Amino acid sequence: MIRQSDRKRSEIRTYVTGYVLALLLSAAAFAAVRWQHATPTSAFAVVLALALAQMVVHFRYFLHISLQRSARDDLQLVLFSAVIAGLMVAGTLVILFDLKARMS
Amino acid sequence: MTDGILPAVLGRFEWQSLPFVRAWEHPNASEIVGAGAGAVVIIGAILVAALITRLGKWRYLWSEWFTSVDHKKIGIMYIVLAFVMLSRALIEGVLMRMQQATAVNSPGFIAPDHFAQLFSTHGTIMIFFMAMPFLTGLINYVMPLQIGSRDVAFPVLNSVSLWLTAAAAALVMASLVVGRFSTGGWSGYPPYTELAFSPGVGTDYWIWAVTLGSVGSTLTGINFAVTIYKMRCAGMRLMRMPLFVWTALCTSILMIFAMPPLTVATALLALDRYLDFHFFTNDLGGNMMNYANLFWLFGHPEVYILILPAFGVFSEVVSTFSSKQLYGYTSLVIATAVITVLSFTVWVHHFFTMGQAADINAAFGIATMAIGVPTGVKIYDWIWTMFLGRVRFTVPMLFSLAFMMTFVLGGFTGILLAFPPLDYLAHNTLFLVAHFHNMLIPGLLYGMLAGYHYWFPKAFGFRLDEKWGRISFGCWVLGFYLAFMPLYVLGASGMARRTQAVFEPSFRPWLYVAGIGALLLAGALASLFVQLWVSVRDRKANRVFAGDPWDGRGLEWSISAPPPEYNFAVLPQVNSRHPFHDGKRQDDPYAPPRAYEDITLPRNSMTGPAIGILAAAAAFGLVWHMWWLAIIGALAISAVVIARSFARDVEHTISADEVQRTEQRWLRAAANAAPIPRELEMTSANQGLAEVSA
Amino acid sequence: MMLAPRLLRLLAALPLLALGGCAALEHGVMNHAGPIAASHWHLYVIVGVVLVAVAGPVLLLTPLIAWHYRLSNKRHAFRPKWDFSWTLEGLIWIPPIGIVIGLSVLLWDYTHMLDPYRPIASGQAPLEVQAVGLDWKWLFIYPDEHIATINRLTIPAGRPVHLRLTSGTVMQSLLIPRLAGQIYAMTGMVSQLNLAASHPGVFLGENTQFNGKGFQDQKFNVVALPPADYPKWVGQARASGHPFDADDFAGLFHKSSPSQPVVFSSAPPHLFRQIIVRSQETGS
Amino acid sequence: MSADEVRQAGLELGRNDLLTHEQAGSAIFGFWVFLMSDAVIFALLFATYGVMLPATVGGPTPADEYKLVPTLIETVLLLTSSFTFGLASVAMKHGASRRQLLGWLGVTLILGIGFLGMELHDFMIMFSDGAVPSRSGYLSSFFALVPLHGLHVFFGSVWIVVMMVQVLTFGLDARVKVNLQRLGLFWHFLDVVWIAIFSVVYLQGMIQ
Ligand code: HEA
Ligand code: HEA
Ligand code: CUA
Ligand SMILES: [Cu+2]
Numbered sequence A: 001m002i003r004q005s006d007r008k009r010s011e012i013r014t015y016v017t018g019y020v021l022a023l024l025l026s027a028a029a030f031a032a033v034r035w036q037h038a039t040p041t042s043a044f045a046v047v048l049a050l051a052l053a054q055m056v057v058h059f060r061y062f063l064h065i066s067l068q069r070s071a072r073d074d075l076q077l078v079l080f081s082a083v084i085a086g087l088m089v090a091g092t093l094v095i096l097f098d099l100k101a102r103m104s
Numbered sequence B: 001m002t003d004g005i006l007p008a009v010l011g012r013f014e015w016q017s018l019p020f021v022r023a024w025e026h027p028n029a030s031e032i033v034g035a036g037a038g039a040v041v042i043i044g045a046i047l048v049a050a051l052i053t054r055l056g057k058w059r060y061l062w063s064e065w066f067t068s069v070d071h072k073k074i075g076i077m078y079i080v081l082a083f084v085m086l087s088r089a090l091i092e093g094v095l096m097r098m099q100q101a102t103a104v105n106s107p108g109f110i111a112p113d114h115f116a117q118l119f120s121t122h123g124t125i126m127i128f129f130m131a132m133p134f135l136t137g138l139i140n141y142v143m144p145l146q147i148g149s150r151d152v153a154f155p156v157l158n159s160v161s162l163w164l165t166a167a168a169a170a171l172v173m174a175s176l177v178v179g180r181f182s183t184g185g186w187s188g189y190p191p192y193t194e195l196a197f198s199p200g201v202g203t204d205y206w207i208w209a210v211t212l213g214s215v216g217s218t219l220t221g222i223n224f225a226v227t228i229y230k231m232r233c234a235g236m237r238l239m240r241m242p243l244f245v246w247t248a249l250c251t252s253i254l255m256i257f258a259m260p261p262l263t264v265a266t267a268l269l270a271l272d273r274y275l276d277f278h279f280f281t282n283d284l285g286g287n288m289m290n291y292a293n294l295f296w297l298f299g300h301p302e303v304y305i306l307i308l309p310a311f312g313v314f315s316e317v318v319s320t321f322s323s324k325q326l327y328g329y330t331s332l333v334i335a336t337a338v339i340t341v342l343s344f345t346v347w348v349h350h351f352f353t354m355g356q357a358a359d360i361n362a363a364f365g366i367a368t369m370a371i372g373v374p375t376g377v378k379i380y381d382w383i384w385t386m387f388l389g390r391v392r393f394t395v396p397m398l399f400s401l402a403f404m405m406t407f408v409l410g411g412f413t414g415i416l417l418a419f420p421p422l423d424y425l426a427h428n429t430l431f432l433v434a435h436f437h438n439m440l441i442p443g444l445l446y447g448m449l450a451g452y453h454y455w456f457p458k459a460f461g462f463r464l465d466e467k468w469g470r471i472s473f474g475c476w477v478l479g480f481y482l483a484f485m486p487l488y489v490l491g492a493s494g495m496a497r498r499t500q501a502v503f504e505p506s507f508r509p510w511l512y513v514a515g516i517g518a519l520l521l522a523g524a525l526a527s528l529f530v531q532l533w534v535s536v537r538d539r540k541a542n543r544v545f546a547g548d549p550w551d552g553r554g555l556e557w558s559i560s561a562p563p564p565e566y567n568f569a570v571l572p573q574v575n576s577r578h579p580f581h582d583g584k585r586q587d588d589p590y591a592p593p594r595a596y597e598d599i600t601l602p603r604n605s606m607t608g609p610a611i612g613i614l615a616a617a618a619a620f621g622l623v624w625h626m627w628w629l630a631i632i633g634a635l636a637i638s639a640v641v642i643a644r645s646f647a648r649d650v651e652h653t654i655s656a657d658e659v660q661r662t663e664q665r666w667l668r669a670a671a672n673a674a675p676i677p678r679e680l681e682m683t684s685a686n687q688g689l690a691e692v693s694a
Numbered sequence C: 001m002m003l004a005p006r007l008l009r010l011l012a013a014l015p016l017l018a019l020g021g022c023a024a025l026e027h028g029v030m031n032h033a034g035p036i037a038a039s040h041w042h043l044y045v046i047v048g049v050v051l052v053a054v055a056g057p058v059l060l061l062t063p064l065i066a067w068h069y070r071l072s073n074k075r076h077a078f079r080p081k082w083d084f085s086w087t088l089e090g091l092i093w094i095p096p097i098g099i100v101i102g103l104s105v106l107l108w109d110y111t112h113m114l115d116p117y118r119p120i121a122s123g124q125a126p127l128e129v130q131a132v133g134l135d136w137k138w139l140f141i142y143p144d145e146h147i148a149t150i151n152r153l154t155i156p157a158g159r160p161v162h163l164r165l166t167s168g169t170v171m172q173s174l175l176i177p178r179l180a181g182q183i184y185a186m187t188g189m190v191s192q193l194n195l196a197a198s199h200p201g202v203f204l205g206e207n208t209q210f211n212g213k214g215f216q217d218q219k220f221n222v223v224a225l226p227p228a229d230y231p232k233w234v235g236q237a238r239a240s241g242h243p244f245d246a247d248d249f250a251g252l253f254h255k256s257s258p259s260q261p262v263v264f265s266s267a268p269p270h271l272f273r274q275i276i277v278r279s280q281e282t283g284s
Numbered sequence D: 001m002s003a004d005e006v007r008q009a010g011l012e013l014g015r016n017d018l019l020t021h022e023q024a025g026s027a028i029f030g031f032w033v034f035l036m037s038d039a040v041i042f043a044l045l046f047a048t049y050g051v052m053l054p055a056t057v058g059g060p061t062p063a064d065e066y067k068l069v070p071t072l073i074e075t076v077l078l079l080t081s082s083f084t085f086g087l088a089s090v091a092m093k094h095g096a097s098r099r100q101l102l103g104w105l106g107v108t109l110i111l112g113i114g115f116l117g118m119e120l121h122d123f124m125i126m127f128s129d130g131a132v133p134s135r136s137g138y139l140s141s142f143f144a145l146v147p148l149h150g151l152h153v154f155f156g157s158v159w160i161v162v163m164m165v166q167v168l169t170f171g172l173d174a175r176v177k178v179n180l181q182r183l184g185l186f187w188h189f190l191d192v193v194w195i196a197i198f199s200v201v202y203l204q205g206m207i208q
Helices: A004-034 A040-062 A069-102 B002-010 B019-025 B029-055 B058-066 B071-102 B112-146 B155-177 B202-230 B243-275 B288-321 B329-342 B347-354 B358-370 B372-386 B395-418 B420-426 B430-460 B466-492 B505-537 B579-586 B607-623 B627-646 B656-672 C004-027 C035-068 C086-113 C229-240 C246-252 C271-282 D021-052 D068-093 D098-128 D137-170 D174-206
Strands: B599-602 B651-654 C127-134 C137-142 C147-150 C152-156 C161-167 C172-176 C180-185 C191-195 C201-207 C219-225 C262-264
Touching: A004 A040, A004 D068, A004 D174, A040 D068, A040 D174, A069 B243, A069 B288, A069 B347, A069 B358, A069 D021, B002 B627, B019 B029, B029 B058, B029 B112, B029 B155, B058 B071, B071 B112, B071 B155, B071 B430, B071 B505, B112 B155, B112 B202, B112 B243, B112 B288, B112 B430, B155 B202, B155 B607, B202 B243, B202 B607, B202 D021, B243 B288, B243 B329, B243 D021, B243 D137, B288 B329, B288 B347, B288 B372, B288 B395, B288 B430, B288 D021, B329 B372, B329 C086, B347 B358, B347 B420, B347 C180, B358 B372, B358 B395, B358 B420, B358 C086, B372 B395, B372 C035, B372 C086, B395 B420, B395 B430, B395 B466, B395 C035, B420 B430, B420 B466, B420 C035, B420 C086, B420 C180, B430 B466, B466 B505, B466 C004, B505 C004, B607 B627, B627 D137, C035 C086, C035 C180, C035 C191, C127 C152, C127 C172, C127 C180, C127 C271, C137 C152, C137 C271, C147 C152, C147 C229, C152 C229, C161 C172, C161 C180, C161 C271, C180 C191, C219 C229, C229 C262, C246 C271, D021 D137, D021 D174, D068 D098, D068 D174, D098 D137, D137 D174
Parallel strands: C127 C161, C152 C219
Antiparallel strands: B599 B651, C127 C137, C137 C147, C147 C262, C161 C191, C172 C180, C172 C201, C201 C219
């Protein structure tokens, strides 16, 4: 049995890790734009990738979604929601940009 | 002096907002019909209120019903709401058919503006305030019983959802008495519904009614999904859930994810109208295509929200009345899940004609057709369920059979519409109207009616009259075919939907037939009312207190009819898909348990009705630009929510003694009832105890 | 059942009605009058035949099985626990999947073939027409002929027509059932539709997207003239109509339907653009 | 780990509390589902923003209006508030003193209000530039998306106040604990939405 105070410390460590990672990732994204070298498209791709990574960090360290069995329900829920939302967003963008292209 | 105050208080209300004043000033048929409808609403409300006062039932209604958080009572209230709203929408449907039948090369008796309000209210009510409450009510009543639970996961939230829906429905009713309703159809396409083209209150009524309703449905979806996920009784694994529960789960998932697009669409439209945003306006970069896209992101899953619970009902009914296990349980579950997921991938088929590339149209057309496969699987599974069974032609079973044969036709016209080129021709014509009534009436409505006949004895303790049920069934089927088959022909001849007058004499015979059909459908509804009346009158003879009138299979039949407040004295434990059916054959399901325990249930709460009333007031304020009312309403709602979070004494306990008394009364009745064979289930010999055969 | 005799009598009356009413279908795609509508109709027939074949089993099996296995027929076998068979599973999943795959191929081909933007293959260059949906009428501009009409689309039979559509008001949808499918027309945007009439005639055109009080009146005739008569008509229009002026422009945006079609003997060169810009600026 | 521990956000409920573990589990799971439904709303507003982005019709453009530094500061405020909320959760879970719990909640609240203040300030500057929602489709979509997140933060702040009052009146009874847990999910979730906002709205707008 793990002692209460150890658990507490490890939990605090989780939050600290999350916080530091989040700060680093945000800083990287802002830096990529502030000192932009790449083309706009690839700069935006970098920003999006960093955002995705940071979201994962949040889910993992702050929202406690993990691959452990006990959190499986929540994980499945989040993944399913992501699929549906992704479908809706991607569909919307594809359709509306196509329409726009065909109508000017 | 009144100059400043009155407008601030009354917003944009003026005398001409009252249909009576309008009818007085312009006494033509159309305005008089409008005033008449308004009068019916007012007089009806006054009569009901007077009757309740006379009987001294206000306190009873308030404390036993309105503030109740019991899922069974909430379910019944939902269905009563559906019934009230349906009566109005049905009359509107019949009026539209009469108008079109009389308006061939003549103006008919309903002015264009009024006709537009008719199809808009009819569609809005039928979808949001008839179909949704009906299926929500049915799930509310039945699902917790089927999974062996004492209530849903969030009983108070359940009551809030009910009252939000009721508030939204009240708003639609209010539009009959003050102001007008939208003329933009149930889909409310801008820019027509923007301020530039629809400046009046109508669109605002529509926006807020639909928004409140969709918030209510989202909350309901969350509630049901969590209930099914977390509150199943011991041993009820997912693959042991009755099919109705499966469909309820999938419908809830659809509600959770498909209602938000609607909320976004109506909210953005409201921003355009109230705060001069430019999402869907013609000018300043607005883009109405985004509205169509958002609306149908909701709209298509919505039609499966409507149909899935009906599929669940048919699964239960066909199995029970064939005295047989459901054929292909697993494939039915898979089919349901596939339909759920696919329904998020086809929304573009509602605007194939907007001009996108052939690749996109074709991809979405193919996805649409794919839904035909799991749907067909379901139909065949029901056919094979009857195969090698003993089919009893009770009213719910008749509805199921009529459904299977008629729904297929609607499904086929759906496949036709899924071909973009064919849709270019049929879109916006009566062909489409025929398609969706062909899905909604034989699918959704027959399903709900089958469920109503099937579970009514469970909810009220007596069976519905069989003879009037059959009469009504006959009218439903014949009426449907007469009313809607002609519309396929008219649509294929190019007659546009939503037309108030017709200029083609050769359409006349078809319009007549459709009119006759609509009258028959009105007759069908009337016979349902007669049936209810006759059944209540003869209820003594048709008692089924023992609780199992149809030789049922699921847990809901294992308790008394009507069930006690706490549903199950002892939470059940199951080890098969048909626990009660097997239980009856293994040992005595009417043996008392070893011991009774105290049961804790949530206490009644005013939260739901309070939020409903405040939401209705706030929405009304928004519609009429009475800002004070809107602000007070919104603040008061927050206050109620916060106050509720401070409530602590939220449960009450039923003592073991009381449970025991209630249960023993039932067990004694079951012991005294005669077990009856299936041949006699429609006679008054049926007291709710089934003769157990092999 | 008590309803039966009356039901039968009614049913007997139906075919009669249908005969009388079949005239209705002549206004639809069944009576197609151009290559596009003809392809639509062929597709209709193919899909219809396939679907009838698929509907058959359900329509037959449902009543047959229900009746044969009725409770009172005690002679048949009764196996309440029978609930699965791999053969049947295969039968209810695989053939429908096959049919849907087959139909998908058909769908893909026809959707591309009948893409409304796709020019019609023909030896002649298409006639260019710009169509503007208005409250409650249609304006047709002939940019090459420099004329315009309201509520009448005159075209030469046999020659493809290329429509560019926009709206001067809310969204509308243009449908000419006997010639082609419909396409939306929206403010600030331009959509396209290709069609052709294969023989002279008069065909109904309409807006099918509800747009207010006068919606039901927003119909017009498409007049397909013999190829030789078309230039004559253009000449006549130039000679007899009156030129499109500022008043006419303002009149386009009045909410009304003219009782008679109108012909303008000349139309400003950028009228179409002008309308697009105007609606984006004024919002209505 | 004891079996009867409620798993989400690492919270433990005492044995004699009002709610059973099953109820608490449903309460938290239900809130998750609600958040996902809310996430769909945000997703669609992002899609709308993407669609409307080119619709500046001659008015202010993203490059005109967005500023890197204020956005970065707002980001840091919000991230820090998530961290301090995490510390509040730990305090609650491990039975730290009520003062400590209230203290962390208070810090979170202040950070939240700081964020709101900065955001409002940004909006005021935009307004004074003539970048108002009625100017163009692009600005409409900006002002539907970003302030909606702000509104969520506002509700979260009110909720924090309510929970602080509840901690003072009821102590840490089961319902307070469950509600704090839900508030935590809500607060962290708003961070996730903010990540999307600063990436898709602000940073994208400032890329040259
Ligand atoms: C569930 C949905 C539903 C249902 C049941 C119906 C039922 C009917 N509908 Fe309608 N209809 C719509 C949904 C529905 N409709 C929609 C969405 C539109 C489009 C609106 C738009 O254009 O925007 C529309 C449009 C529409 C039109 C306009 C067509 C046009 O555009 O030109 C017409 C015209 O006649 C019509 C007719 C009818 C008739 C005669 C009935 C009925 O007479 C048929 C009989 C139905 C009933 C009698 C209801 C019965 C319910 C019960 C009996 C429950 C009983 C309850 C208990 C027992 C507890 N409908
Ligand atoms: C309960 C409601 C319901 C249901 C279940 C459906 C089911 C289907 N619908 Fe329908 N639909 C509506 C309600 C419904 N619809 C409404 C309300 C509208 C219009 C809204 C408005 O504009 O106002 C609409 C509009 C609509 C359109 C848009 C038309 C347009 O606006 O131009 C399309 C186009 O694809 C379509 C297609 C389909 C298809 C393919 C199915 C399929 O799910 C059908 C599947 C069933 C079968 C195919 C039959 C059984 C199957 C077999 C026996 C197996 C064998 C089959 C094959 C191998 C194919 N529907
Ligand atoms: Cu609408 Cu382009
Ligand atoms: Cu659909």
